Amino acid sequence: MGFLQQKFFISSPTPAFLFLIKTFNISQKEAQRWIDKKRLRTANHHICKKGETLMGEVEITLFKPATTIEQPFFRTPFFTIFNKPANLLSHPKGCFESISMLDSIYAILGKNAVLTHRLDKETSGLLLVAHNAVIAKEIGYLFMNRLIHKTYLAWVEGYVKSTQTISLPLRKPKKEKDLSIRMQIAQKGEGKEAITSIYPLTYNQQTNSTLVRVIPKTGRTHQIRIHLATIGHRILGDPLYGIPDAHSRLYLESNLSCTDYEKYFGAKRLMLHAYGLEFPFRDSYFHLICPTNFDKKILPSK
Template identity: 30%
Template sequence: MSNPSQEARALTVTFGLPWPDLNDGLFYKDVVRASDSELTVIQFYSKKYKNSAPLQGWLQRIQNGQITIDGGVVRDPSTTLSEQFIRWTKRQRNRTEDLCLVEIGSELVYHRLPWKEPDAPHWLEIIYEDDDMIALNKPSGLQVLPGGLFQQRTVLTQLLWRATKLSPSLMCHEPHPTPVHRLGRGTSGLLLCAKTKLAKTQLAAYFADGTSHIGGSSIEYSKTSSELGTVRKILKIYRALVTGIVCENKVNVNQPIGIVQYPGVAKGLYVASPSGKPALSKVEVLERDRNKNCTLVQVEIQSGRPHQIRIHLAFIGHPLLGDPLYVVGGGPQCSDSEYVDDSFALDGGFLRPTKPVPGDCGYSLHAHQVTLSHITTNELIIISAPLPPNLRTRKEVQEIGMR
């Protein structure tokens, strides 16, 4: 087949540093505003960060000395954020008490103490790199960006550590490589990262354009590079193993995706919803295994809604094999949105949810291939992430065995 596209040369470079036992904790900064002036410290935090901890948890954090106002520790939860003198204990040498004015514009800081994050792989493989971008092969179990329990054990952290190791002065002068899209923690495969601000802007626009123009044509390989402006600039192909036997060889799923309240997910859970935002997935059957009652499929996503493939395949009656969250219909196994658990962990925050959440792993989904118009040369390139053994067709397994 003749076309202007080029299969990107595969690299075998791996990198990654082991995770420390504890992360560095976090500092959440706020500024006292006029609208906050009548609130107490406990009212401010339990209202603004109600998804972080229950009331008793915030009381524990305040009394533990994890809140400061303009650098001074505040342990009295009834301290009012108004223009008045208050008294706090300042544990520094032999000084026990100081006076400080809490006024509009004062800085409040909550220090979340360091904690041990759940286990996560740390090795990453570089499968493509040039002056503008890096393509990584992300392992299942590694989160892309900080969030929830994972603030350090992420792809972003490993990219930062690698950039600092390669050029210690990089942090002071240039941005380090940054992921331009997300993959679920349990999803493996190809992750694009930008090395410059311009690359980040353009690659982000590629992904956003695909989502905002659902229904457009796929990339046509017969097009010349000068004609690519009339079609999508990026095409994403995934492999997945689903439960049951998919009867049709090809299925287009255009079910909208919306958000519902769900315990343990502060901003809500993405589900199949008639009132949601448009989404389109093109599913093609590669192989059916009637003995194991599962089907190997290829999925092209034209939009990029969170957990789109998991939701769409579940919506058509074929959830991903091993998916702990999404079931037939495109919703969660349990949708008890009214349930609230006020128990809290040692740091005052909510305990880890006992019900499945989006970051739980166990399913088989792999970002296999990206075809894109290069942001600098406009050349059409194809980047592929090696397939896990359980997502290869019998023919692909035989071909690998013959090498």
């Protein structure tokens, strides 16, 4: 369900943190966290100080897990890995009412769980979730030192003949520009380093598409999608890269039927799947592989 707004009426002057502690049965530390995240407000402003006095009507933004729960793919005492479906947010956008993987994560692991990385809404596959902030810090160290290796599978347009590595820096566009959700290839000396290696696996002559294994050496937003589109092999089903702007606008405005989506973008969904995770953790080494559920019509005929 994501974030919801709930209103309360306070009849006598009450410090903000006491109102949160008594109303929601949370600790003072958790109350401070809610205030820091600007989840409490009056009609005029967000409450920013825990001792600020409340009286009258106040509004609180609450996270309410959805009833539909994605079950864990793999679980340890320290972390859990989920297989995120395509077209599901990893995390709610801002404080809007939207279903996301956090619904399942909090419902199963509790609200101390920490999502250690994200996948695009359109991408399916493996998500690594720490059970608490201490474990999240350990996993964050692994990410920072590039000790966590991700592998993706993607169906792309055209015939990819050989292995190649794409090294093109990326930058975010100015927010006020049209289609600012898209990342852009940066000029030399600008933007952030982005490196992607691709390995062709299977070519489907009937659909003129290639299944490729993708290993990103860096983790920039939309990196795989824009890199593949830039070399002329856009990912099938991608509504943002390698297609006309008008079609992307229709997608972002939610004005496309399922039939039109497939017609404009070449598949019923983005054909990108986070297939594998490899990493050391304490005294163990983990290597997980998650099967795909790509559209059958895209797969090579037997």
